[in-house]
Every structure is written in C-alpha cells, then in structure tokens.
Amino acid sequence: MRIIAFYSPKGGVGKTAAAVNTAYLASREGVRTLLWDLDPQGASSFYLAGAERVKGRKLSKLLDGQSPIARFIHEDVYDDLDVIPAHSSFRNFDIKLEQEQDGNTLKELLAPLSEDTSLVILDCPPTLSRLTEQVLEVADKVYVPVVPTWLSLNSWAQLREFVKDKKLGVKKLRPFFSMADRRKHLHRDLLAQPEEALGVPALAAIPYASVVERMGEEGQPLERLAPNTVAAAEFRALWQGIRKDLWSR
Numbered sequence: 001m002r003i004i005a006f007y008s009p010k011g012g013v014g015k016t017a018a019a020v021n022t023a024y025l026a027s028r029e030g031v032r033t034l035l036w037d038l039d040p041q042g043a044s045s046f047y048l049a050g051a052e053r054v055k056g057r058k059l060s061k062l063l064d065g066q067s068p069i070a071r072f073i074h075e076d077v078y079d080d081l082d083v084i085p086a087h088s089s090f091r092n093f094d095i096k097l098e099q100e101q102d103g104n105t106l107k108e109l110l111a112p113l114s115e116d117t118s119l120v121i122l123d124c125p126p127t128l129s130r131l132t133e134q135v136l137e138v139a140d141k142v143y144v145p146v147v148p149t150w151l152s153l154n155s156w157a158q159l160r161e162f163v164k165d166k167k168l169g170v171k172k173l174r175p176f177f178s179m180a181d182r183r184k185h186l187h188r189d190l191l192a193q194p195e196e197a198l199g200v201p202a203l204a205a206i207p208y209a210s211v212v213e214r215m216g217e218e219g220q221p222l223e224r225l226a227p228n229t230v231a232a233a234e235f236r237a238l239w240q241g242i243r244k245d246l247w248s249r
C-alpha cells in the first residue's frame, strides 16, 4: 500500500481538485484507491458525490477505538474508489492526536487498510499542524500544488525548509503547478523555467480553467466531466508522474 497526500499550507490552490482527479484516474486503472478527506469542510466528498453527498462519521468513535476504520469508509463511490468523507469533528483531529500517547496515530489508523487498498490519498486542510506533521511523516510522497506566483513559491520554499528541519525527507515533496494562467507574464515566465522556480522539476502544470470549477457543481471528477480538455490532460500527466514515483524503480 502506498500513501500519498495533497498538501499546501496555502488555501484554495487546487489540492482537493487534484486529490479527487488523481483518485479517480488511479481507480480507472484498477488501482484500489481510498480517498480520505481530512478537511472538516469536506470538499472532496462534495466533488465526488455532488448532491448525494455522503455523510461522514464522528472522529472520536474512530480514535477511541469504538469503531474500526472500515466503518468510516464509503465503498465504491466508483469502481475501485472508496472514500472516507469528512466530518466536522475532524477539526478536533489535532487535539486528539496530541492527546494520544505514542504519537503516530495516523499511521496506526491507516495500517489495517493495507489488505484491501493499494493507494491511500489524503486530502489535507491548508494548515500546518500536528495532523499535517503526521501526514508529512506517514506519506510516501506529498504532492504540492504551486500557483505560479511569488507568494506561492515562497510558501513552497517555506514548506521545504520545514520538512528539512523536521527531517521528514525533503525528497518526498513533489510540486506541480496549479491554476496556471498563460495570459499572465509572470505565470509564463515561471512555467518556462520550472526548475529554477521550484528547485526541482514540476510534475505537471494544471491550467486555470472554468471546467475545473464545474467539478464542484456537477460533483464529478474532470475525467468524467470533460475528458477532452487541456486541464483533464494535465491531470492525467500528473497521475502518470505519481504512478511513476510510486511504482517504478
């Protein structure tokens, strides 16, 4: 079982859109995938289930061992794609993790999934907290959307420093451009020299496109909604990069 996360300390940069599209693309290739929506706002559940939004369950029942993690899983939202929906109680995840004695609770929670799941995708809230630290620790790779602006590059640099300081393995951080708008000079300049901007290559450059916003309205991944768009092609490129990261030697 591989564990990946979509994370950035910046809000609204395309984490959830990428997590949902990646989860769907992985499942289409027969990779048994579980998407865990760790954001109490519950956006990924919304992107996937639309109006028939599935209800999450209370976190305390999971953490105090009353319910096994399997009971939190909404199975086969699509073939080979399971979801753990968010619940507003996830906002307490941090406090609960602090209260646990031996620290690595997220890892322990994920362990029983390995029998049925090949890929776990964690969709993270835009905070830098105890929960995020555990995500950064437990994930094999962390995919970081970076909008081609100085502010976003700055938070990418800060995240790398943080991960270096904490010795979590800076190589697990894998950036990709998000909301790229080639009509803007700065975006074009940064996209032309990704390694100079990011220090490492970018896995993809997801364009700014209204069709991505429609995912929320329609409650569907882009590959179902508009597969013949540039944005859908870039999400496919992102998934190819992720697959290579995780399974090729």
Ligand SMILES: Nc1ncnc2c1ncn2[C@@H]1O[C@H](COP(=O)(O)OP(=O)(O)OP(=O)(O)O)[C@@H](O)[C@H]1O
Pocket: 010, 011, 012, 013, 014, 015, 016, 017, 018, 039, 043, 124, 125, 126, 178, 179, 180, 206, 207, 208, 209, 210, 212, 213, 214, 216, 231
């Ligand atoms: N490539 C894109 N082009 C246009 N709009 C986008 C794109 N990616 C995401 N959006 C829109 O921007 C908003 C934020 O996207 P998303 O929820 O994926 O970001 P996020 O980083 O997960 O946000 P949060 O930090 O709140 O969790 C949404 O309304 C989404 O539809």
Ligand SMILES: [Mg+2]
Pocket: 015, 016, 017, 039, 043, 123, 124, 125
């Ligand atoms: Mg999100």
